Amino acid sequence: MSNNRLFLFFFLFLVLSCNSYQKPAESHLPENLDEASKMKYTQYLIQGKILYNTNCTHCHQNSGEGFRKLYPALIGSATLMDDMGPAACLIKYGTKASREASNQNIAMPAQTELSNLEIAEILTYIGNSWGNQNGFISVSKVATSLVDCATH
């Protein structure tokens, strides 16, 4: 009997744990999504946050605010939100540091070890957090963008 009760508690605990499987607090999820899309979207946001915190926060900071003019902000950047394709290329291949003093930016390092899925998760997280509302970035969108920038 007490074993059964223990099991019941454990089961309840599991169910409750599942309920707390939620998107990161700073992220936005569009309404009118069916359950399957909602779950996939949420998974991308959660995984994207983990990857963002590992690979991007050093420079772009925890809430995408950037730092001074050294590291650009990811919040409300019109260029970034307009088309996230180039951002996929930036994440994967970085920027070349230029030696000319004029208009010289700090180079963004290449992160070639990131897979297309991981880049899609990062972009979905960036595109839907801290007030950004840019919709879902799919793996195929990333793949197409990377083909484009590889040929340039």
Added chain:
Amino acid sequence: MMRKHIEIGCLFLLLGACQEIKTNFELPILGRNEIVTKEVNGILIKDTISHRIADFSFINQDSAVITNASFKDKIYVADFFFINCPSICPEMSKQMYRVYEKFLENENVGLLSHTIDPSYDTVAALANYADLLGVSSPKWEFVTGDKDQIYDIGETSYMVVANEDENAPGGFIHSGAFLLIDKKRQIRGVYDGTIASQVDLLMKDINRLLSSYEQ
């Protein structure tokens, strides 16, 4: 009853003593002392020379020569970094910028960042970096120079690790330490420049060191 009073009294005394130590202690002088033997009036005597930062001469973001004399009558915070550093440098810059803002108006405090990648971090590159960060000399000197000299002063004077390493992120292995140097070129504190609370402590210690000169 009486005894209890005494015990409580002792406890307060102890607590008070701790407080006393916390607010008044002097910062230690760090580094390895050197013992030299010299002859005075025909007698050999041993003398202790405390560790101090060696003579240096580097070029800053405005192409000016920076030496120890540039920090005469100042205390300064030194660190080692490079511009295209993907790992700890962005956080170090962010933390050093806090120190910059806090002591901007105090001309007794200077900042000195050495690049450990002088072949890329030229004067022009450092000028651009300082510009993007929005800081200027003489408060914050970014210096470049002979690579061996920079690595050498890093290791023997500031006692931090700075080396090329193809397996490290960005190609260099280096410490994220901030070092507090007093007016006698002695190291008075070492802090982790990537941790905000450590930099809070550094800023407190800067004030502590400054006030030791006012007495």
